Amino acid sequence: MEKEKTDKKDHILDIAEKVFSDLGYDGASTRLISGEANVNMAMLNYYFGSKEGLFIAVFERKTNDFKALLQNILEDESxxxxxxxxxxxxxxLDRVFENRCFHKLVNREVSLSNHPEINAKISDILMVNIREFKKVMQEGIDDGSFFKDADIDLSIITIFGTKNFIINMPKVASQMLENDVQQEDFLQATMKPRMKTYLKRILKSYLVIEHDRTDS
Structure with a gap:
């Protein structure tokens, strides 16, 4: 019974994520989402309470899933x-390229939203995983493998900012790269590995003390 309940909630969240990504918070409605998910309004309201509750739940699910993945990496003593x-x-970057619609939704609602209370909640949710990146960088500083004066905040902005430019400014990025960054094959086969290589080289050259460097 509990699994059935979880599956139903995940199904509603899957549909809600797509509708919010397509229409934005203001353009979407719980009635539309319940219809697309083939559930009644009473069930949707029971699980999430309101459109705002459903919207925040979409962000929390994504963030919590990724936080668990990051924590597994951080706890790996090998x-x-x-x-x-x-x-x-x-x-x-794997997550970004698997779900670009969600990251466009993040950018739109954080930068353009007319709902400051929702915006503040989303910002707090996004900070959860930013703090996980901070932890691993701080660990490197504390154990002496990263430079003591490394700017952790700007290092994280480099990761997120590069992603934002490619995903949220596709026309400009496409002109710069002379390829359509909205074309799936190009993104997966070329752009994703290119971004991984670029970001890791930038971060390694900036963070890692020379005598501690090893080829990745």
């Missing part, structure tokens, strides 16, 4: 600090 950051960066 990895050094650089290897942990390398894996976190790889996993982050």
């Amino acid at each position: 990895l050094n600090s650089w290897q942990k950051l390398e894996q976190c960066t790889d996993k982050y």
Whole structure:
């Protein structure tokens, strides 16, 4: 029974994520989402309470899933600090390219939303995984493998900002790269590995003390 309940909630969240991504918060409605999910309004309201509750639940699910993945990497004692950051960066980009619609939704609602209370909640949710990246970078500083004066905040902005440019400014990015960044084959086969290589080289050259470097 509990699994059935979880499956039903996940199904509603899957549909809600797609509808919110397509229409934005203001353009979507719980009635439309319940219809698309083939559930009645009473069930949707029982699980999530309101459109805002459903919207926040979409973000919390994504964030919690990724937080668990990052924490598994951080707790792996067989990895050094650089290897942990390398894996976190790889996993982050994998997630981005698997679900670009969600990341467009994030950008739209955080930067353009007319709902400051919802915006604040989303920002708090997104900070959960930013803090996980901070932990692994701080670990590298504390164990002496990263430079003591490394700017952790700007290092994280480099990761997220590069992603934002490619995903949220596709026309400009496509002109720069002379390829359509909205074309799935190009994104998966070319852009994702290119971004992984670029970001890891940038981070490694900036963070890792020379004598601690090893080929990845």
